[in-house]
Amino acid sequence: MLRLVLATRNQGKIEEIRALLKGEEIRGGVEIHSLKDYPHVPEIVEDGTTFSENARKKALTVAQLTGQIAVADDSGLEVEALGGAPGVYSARFAGEGAPDSANIKKLLELLRDLPPEKRGARFVCVMALATPDGEVSLVEGECHGVIAMEEQGKAGFGYDPVFIAPGYGETFAELGSEVKNKISHRACALSKLCRLLESLAPLF
Numbered sequence: 047m048l049r050l051v052l053a054t055r056n057q058g059k060i061e062e063i064r065a066l067l068k069g070e071e072i073r074g075g076v077e078i079h080s081l082k083d084y085p086h087v088p089e090i091v092e093d094g095t096t097f098s099e100n101a102r103k104k105a106l107t108v109a110q111l112t113g114q115i116a117v118a119d120d121s122g123l124e125v126e127a128l129g130g131a132p133g134v135y136s137a138r139f140a141g142e143g144a145p146d147s148a149n150i151k152k153l154l155e156l157l158r159d160l161p162p163e164k165r166g167a168r169f170v171c172v173m174a175l176a177t178p179d180g181e182v183s184l185v186e187g188e189c190h191g192v193i194a195m196e197e198q199g200k201a202g203f204g205y206d207p208v209f210i211a212p213g214y215g216e217t218f219a220e221l222g223s224e225v226k227n228k229i230s231h232r233a234c235a236l237s238k239l240c241r242l243l244e245s246l247a248p249l250f
């Protein structure tokens with residue numbers, strides 16, 4: 047059985063990746079752990095300027111510190127009217143350690159008065175797969191949408207209450223995980239990652 051450590055302590059990501067992997071056929075099965083099972087692994091400083099740099103660093107560090115194959119997810123929201131911000135700074139848009147509610151508040155204030163056609167955005171997710179001997183592979187997924195005028199819905203995490211999904215007219219937080227996991231940036235990246243895992247399986 048393939049054993050993977052998710053290089054994150056973000057509960058929203060862990061739940062989504064677990065649910066997504068359940069729907070995938072991986073030969074021999076997969077056992078999923080996360081940094082919650084490895085409390086000795088310190089916080090990894092995300093000092094990259096791209097999702098790829100941060101994903102690579104998180105996956106490599108965790109693979110080396112745990113001796114296991116690691117999967118990192120670096121993701122964020124790029125808003126057209128803000129020139130792609132908050133981007134890699136999505137988790138700390140309103141300051142280091144800021145809660146999701148503060149990040150959303152800042153975003154809505156910056157976009158106040160902009161009509162729906164000027165509120166285009168996309169979620170991006172780069173996933174890195176790293177082995178303890180330092181091999182890294184990267185995959186990417188994206189999902190285009192529109193930023194709502196106010197928070198709507200309770201499901202999910204992060205910016206889900208203000209991200210109106212393409213073709214649905216409701217936010218990810220209203221639609222819930224079943225719909226989100228069919229169309230999200232993370233679902234797209236993870237399906238590519240699973241194909242990569244299949245092709246690498248003989249090596250593990």
Ligand code: ITT
Pocket residue numbers: 053054055056059092119120121122123136137149169202203204205206230232
């Ligand atoms: P780890 O680095 O430990 O994985 P993190 O929360 O710091 O956790 P990131 O640096 O990748 O993760 O920041 C991602 C942020 O982007 C996340 O905190 C959310 O604010 C936002 N985000 C990413 N994917 C999202 C999604 O599916 N729904 C809503 N917000 C999302």
